[in-house]
Amino acid sequence: MILYNVTINVDSSVHDEWLKWMKDVHIPDVLATGLFVDNKIFKIISDQEEGHTYSIQYFLNSMEDYNRYQKDFAPKLQEEHTAKYRNKFVAFRTIMESAD
Numbered sequence: 001m002i003l004y005n006v007t008i009n010v011d012s013s014v015h016d017e018w019l020k021w022m023k024d025v026h027i028p029d030v031l032a033t034g035l036f037v038d039n040k041i042f043k044i045i046s047d048q049e050e051g052h053t054y055s056i057q058y059f060l061n062s063m064e065d066y067n068r069y070q071k072d073f074a075p076k077l078q079e080e081h082t083a084k085y086r087n088k089f090v091a092f093r094t095i096m097e098s099a100d
Helices: 012-031 063-072 074-085
Strands: 002-010 036-043 052-060 089-097
Touching: 002 012, 002 063, 012 036, 012 052, 012 074, 052 063, 063 074
Parallel strands: none
Antiparallel strands: 002 052, 002 089, 036 052
């Protein structure tokens, strides 16, 4: 099992709109690729004063599925997010493999 984790800090000025858009549009678009078997979204609890931070987790069966997502789908989906929320977020991505 592969976990593709996107950690994102979003500015408070767009937080509510962003969260709704993520749940209603972006995450469903990612899942519509047919490459992911599950997803979860968590709000990270911290003492930070700036923005809101989330961990958006997408689960895949294999690295091959992840590589296909990166090649065929990620550029367009990430550009849509960037165009909509430019200068209002910071994100970093992590790939993890289950040790089972």
